[in-house]
Amino acid sequence: MQLGKVIGTIWATRKYETLTGKKMQLVQPINSSEEEIGSPIIAIDTIGAGPGEIIYYITASEAVIPLNVEMAPVDASIVGIVDSLYSEQ
Amino acid sequence: MILGKVIGTVWSTKKDENLVGAKFLIVQELNLDYSPKKNTVVAVDSVGAGVGEVVLVAQGSSARQTILTKNKPIDAVIMAIVDKLDISVKDKIEKVVEN
Helix, strand or coil: CEEEEEEEEEECCEECHHHCCCEEEEEEEECCCCCECCCCEEEEECCCCCCCCEEEEEEHHHHHHHHCCCCCCCCEEEEEECCCCCCCC | CEEEEEEEEECCCCCCHHHCCCCEEEEEEECCCCCEEEEEEEEEECCCCCCCCEEEEEEHHHHHCCCCCCCCCCCEEEEEECCEEEECCHHHHHHHHHC
16 A cells, blocks of 8 residues: 545546446655655545545555445555554654 | 546557457556656557547556456556546645646
8 A cells, every 4th residue: 555645636427337426536646754756646536535635545456446346447546544644754 | 547648549450369349549648737748558448538538547457357358468448538637735736837
């Protein structure tokens, strides 16, 4: 799992049929010091995260598991909202 | 998933037999302000996208999670056509404008 910050939402009417009703968020990957790493990705939001929130997300085919559908072309899903973060670095 | 724009089509006659019937599109990766990146990717279309449209591409083994691409040698699939981007974090908007 990686840490990220929600920076926006994507609206797409036409999407793969099993994704109907699912929300898509723009996520900027960050490190434990909240510095940005690399370019933003798009992830399916299964928990209702909002803009500005620090979240953690999963990637690769595991990202389909939280959607509760048999098949969905999804390679990133938000699975948790971070309440607080302690890191010695 | 990554943001991209469909910039062309790929035709090929000689290919893996599992790929017969699939529609291949060339997708150029985009920044959040829709400015193009250098990378392009060849992706199978699962939603009926056309040239010029902004789309989302799922990559890796997730690309095989559609009826069209199941168990086929495919690692990129177009799974949504983008209507609108809402970028609501202030510092990010400024950054996009700077770029």
